[in-house]
Amino acid sequence: MLPYTRAHEEFRKRFQDFVQREVAPYADRWEADHLVPKEAWRKMGRGGFLCTCSEPAYGGMGGDFLHSVICMEEMAATDQCGFLSFLHSDIVVPYIESYGTQEQKRKYLPGCISGDEITAVAMTEPDAGSDLAGMACTAEEKDGEVVLNGTKTFISNGINCTLVVLAAKDPAVENPHKAISLYLVEEGTPGFKKGSKLDKMGMHSQDTAELFFNNCRIPASNRLGEKGTGFVLLMQKLQQERLVVAVWGLAIAESMFNWTVEYCRKTQFCGRPLASSQAVQFALAEMATELRMSRAFTEQLIMDHMAEKDVVMETSMAKYQTSDMANRVAGRCMDLVGGYGVDESCPLSRKWRDLRILPIFAGTNEIMKGIIAKSMKL
Amino acid sequence: MNQKLSQAQRDIQKAALEFAKGKFDKDLCLEQERRGEFPAHIRQEAAELGFIGVHYPEAYTGGGLGVFENALIAEAFCQKDASLGTALMLSGFSAECLLRAGSEEMKGRWLPQVADGDILAAAAFAEGPAGAGLDETAAQAVREGDDWIVNGLKTRVANGGMAGFYCVLVRTDPDAAPEKGLSLILVEGDRPGVVCENPRDKLGMRLTPETDLRLEGVRVPGANLIGEEGRGLGQVRRFYEEAWIQVSAMALGAARGAFARALEYARKRMQFGRPIAGFQAIRHKIADMAAQVEQTAAAVYRSAAGFDQQAGTPALAAMTKLCACDAALHVSSEAIQILGGYGYMKEYEVERFYRDAKALSFFCGGRGFLKDFAAAAVIDKIR
Numbered sequence: 203m204l205p206y207t208r209a210h211e212e213f214r215k216r217f218q219d220f221v222q223r224e225v226a227p228y229a230d231r232w233e234a235d236h237l238v239p240k241e242a243w244r245k246m247g248r249g250g251f252l253c254t255c256s257e258p259a260y261g262g263m264g265g266d267f268l269h270s271v272i273c274m275e276e277m278a279a280t281d282q283c284g285f286l287s288f289l290h291s292d293i294v295v296p297y298i299e300s301y302g303t304q305e306q307k308r309k310y311l312p313g314c315i316s317g318d319e320i321t322a323v324a325m326t327e328p329d330a331g332s333d334l335a336g337m338a339c340t341a342e343e344k345d346g347e348v349v350l351n352g353t354k355t356f357i358s359n360g361i362n363c364t365l366v367v368l369a370a371k372d373p374a375v376e377n378p379h380k381a382i383s384l385y386l387v388e389e390g391t392p393g394f395k396k397g398s399k400l401d402k403m404g405m406h407s408q409d410t411a412e413l414f415f416n417n418c419r420i421p422a423s424n425r426l427g428e429k430g431t432g433f434v435l436l437m438q439k440l441q442q443e444r445l446v447v448a449v450w451g452l453a454i455a456e457s458m459f460n461w462t463v464e465y466c467r468k469t470q471f472c473g474r475p476l477a478s479s480q481a482v483q484f485a486l487a488e489m490a491t492e493l494r495m496s497r498a499f500t501e502q503l504i505m506d507h508m509a510e511k512d513v514v515m516e517t518s519m520a521k522y523q524t525s526d527m528a529n530r531v532a533g534r535c536m537d538l539v540g541g542y543g544v545d546e547s548c549p550l551s552r553k554w555r556d557l558r559i560l561p562i563f564a565g566t567n568e569i570m571k572g573i574i575a576k577s578m579k580l
Numbered sequence: 581m582n583q584k585l586s587q588a589q590r591d592i593q594k595a596a597l598e599f600a601k602g603k604f605d606k607d608l609c610l611e612q613e614r615r616g617e618f619p620a621h622i623r624q625e626a627a628e629l630g631f632i633g634v635h636y637p638e639a640y641t642g643g644g645l646g647v648f649e650n651a652l653i654a655e656a657f658c659q660k661d662a663s664l665g666t667a668l669m670l671s672g673f674s675a676e677c678l679l680r681a682g683s684e685e686m687k688g689r690w691l692p693q694v695a696d697g698d699i700l701a702a703a704a705f706a707e708g709p710a711g712a713g714l715d716e717t718a719a720q721a722v723r724e725g726d727d728w729i730v731n732g733l734k735t736r737v738a739n740g741g742m743a744g745f746y747c748v749l750v751r752t753d754p755d756a757a758p759e760k761g762l763s764l765i766l767v768e769g770d771r772p773g774v775v776c777e778n779p780r781d782k783l784g785m786r787l788t789p790e791t792d793l794r795l796e797g798v799r800v801p802g803a804n805l806i807g808e809e810g811r812g813l814g815q816v817r818r819f820y821e822e823a824w825i826q827v828s829a830m831a832l833g834a835a836r837g838a839f840a841r842a843l844e845y846a847r848k849r850m851q852f853g854r855p856i857a858g859f860q861a862i863r864h865k866i867a868d869m870a871a872q873v874e875q876t877a878a879a880v881y882r883s884a885a886g887f888d889q890q891a892g893t894p895a896l897a898a899m900t901k902l903c904a905c906d907a908a909l910h911v912s913s914e915a916i917q918i919l920g921g922y923g924y925m926k927e928y929e930v931e932r933f934y935r936d937a938k939a940l941s942f943f944c945g946g947r948g949f950l951k952d953f954a955a956a957a958v959i960d961k962i963r
Contacts, residue, residue, distance in 0.1 A: 331920050333851040356921040403924050403931035472713045541736055541942045546781040559924045568861055
């Protein structure tokens with residue numbers, strides 16, 4: 203259904219080869235190390251697989267969102283979910299592309315595209331999750347400088363990141379929605395410290411961390427966009443972020459499902475294939491149906507998103523439905539496989555652990571339902 | 581059925597909760613769960629206080645009580661920590677086979693060691709990667725003089741590699757139908773030819789070690805036959821009834837533990853200027869979770885009391901396990917959702933309840949197996 207061109211298909215082929223060579227063989231090691239090495243990021247960049255939408259003027263290939271979709275789908279087919287290249291390419295870097303000055307773009311984009319820069323976006327705080335406007339991190343601008351203070355948590359790419367898009371509030375502005383601005387903070391800036399890696403249920407190859415800002419001074423020219431527009435900019439970019447979660451979650455669920463179908467076909471139980479059991483057949487039929495219907499909705503949404511239509515409600519629907527559905531499919535696939543499904547050596551178990559964050563991050567599914575209800579003018 | 585607890589039962593419940601509260605250390609448990617290590621340090625103490633084998637007769641240093649009291653302990657332990665609780669409560673896993681069918685001598689020799697915390701026990705029933713049907717058991721024992729020579733490969737043996745003895749399901753008559761050709765034989769862990777290999781790296785219940793058990797021409801005395809020859813399958817089914825009730829109690833504890841943490845968090849966590857427990861969506865989530873916990877408790881207590889009064893059935897136990905494991909999974913998943921990002925962090929424990937619940941749902945028979953079993957009882961009147 204998606205209008206892939208021949209160039210897209212060739213790109214997919216090239217990326218599949220790359221993933222087979224440079225990602226898949228290292229999945230177990232990265233999981234054990236709880237980190238994807240920076241070298242892997244550079245290889246992605248050198249191969250032309252980071253920031254595929256970026257302009258050629260900065261070294262990008264000038265692709266479209268379908269290239270991003272291809273990258274997410276092929277990464278989802280590997281046995282690890284922690285290498286969040288698309289968080290960098292399709293969520294954080296677009297802030298710089300959309301809101302950055304010429305100077306900021308010239309300074310940062312080439313490194314983002316080559317993989318020398320790894321980015322993170324810092325919104326969530328220990329006491330401000332769903333209530334984004336309730337953030338406490340402060341940014342005081344004076345004499346051409348900005349002083350940052352506060353703590354951010356659950357920051358993906360938090361250890362590897364060399365550049366952070368930080369949301370912080372001007373304490374002098376009362377309206378929380380007008381107090382937030384976005385800032386670019388470089389690794390190594392005095393007063394900016396990374397915490398230790400957070401120990402999570404899954405996504406072990408992902409370096410989620412806390413970030414600390416203690417009288418961290420950056421030049422005022424590092425502000426991204428107009429002062430006080432941060433909340434609006436976040437809301438704008440959260441759309442693509444949620445679409446990314448939907449596309450990626452759907453692709454993970456499909457990879458688990460395909461693996462399970464094969465397993466049920468070839469595994470004998472009491473002298474016949476698992477897939478010959480009616481209960482197994484119906485379970486697989488139900489999952490196939492759910493996946494196909496999610497895919498139809500998500501692909502339409504991808505096209506509408508690319509056509510820049512207003513799809514706030516549909517994006518929230520897709521994020522909520524695919525992330526819940528993916529978890530459901532993961533659990534049911536394991537049920538069909540049986541005891542082996544709980545073994546860490548079974549590809550299902552790791553992804554079952556990984557997927558549980560999807561209904562939570564990028565806006566919880568409760569927040570998604572709130573947005574949908576609001577869009578319905580309820 | 582009146583499920584009001586007696587004073588003695590309330591005392592046991594209270595003692596188990598207090599023991600868990602005082603002795604279960606979260607940080608140590610997280611470390612042991614990372615390594616997949618059995619909590620040996622607490623087992624001895626739990627045994628000394630009578631929490632292991634409370635349902636064995638006092639003659640075997642048990643508590644002389646029932647499966648109901650054992651379920652109360654399992655629930656209390658798992659409520660505090662399901663990884664630790666399951667490991668402790670499964671430390672005598674299969675000893676019930678001796679208890680129900682073993683000779684006096686066998687019971688007198690082994691049960692006190694389990695109840696005193698000196699040894700672990702293990703059940704070795706399943707074979708093959710998919711856990712083939714038990715009636716296809718290929719492991720066999722043949723008589724040689726007064727002895728049995730046992731050969732075979734058993735998979736997914738909880739306490740494998742650590743157990744003092746294994747209750748092994750073997751074929752003793754290759755020509756008879758499975759209901760008559762299988763027997764249970766006790767194999768001591770230190771017999772030559774007993775090899776535990778291929779330790780499982782699981783996503784949950786990580787404090788309960790599991791291995792394969794390879795038996796290579798293991799010679800055991802004829803007296804190691806548990807009960808009568810050819811009655812193995814029936815014995816395993818009876819054991820399952822008890823085991824399913826016990827696992828259900830563990831799942832109930834896991835559901836309670838996850839629920840309590842979610843409730844506490846929802847009351848304290850402020851967002852949008854109020855505790856999230858003030859939002860209707862969260863309130864109803866919590867109401868559903870509470871309802872599921874209560875339904876599960878009713879089912880577990882009924883099954884356990886029924887067993888002690890010889891009024892239970894294996895099918896009721898199977899259905900209870902289905903409900904209880906579904907409840908544990910659903911409640912712990914909802915708890916993760918309520919805790920949000922914190923719910924995904926190991927430090928906040930609810931994710932571990934969820935992983936343990938998932939592992940429990942496969943332990944001693946997964947959903948498909950239990951449904952087949954329950955359907956056979958309900959539809960075909962097969963007991």
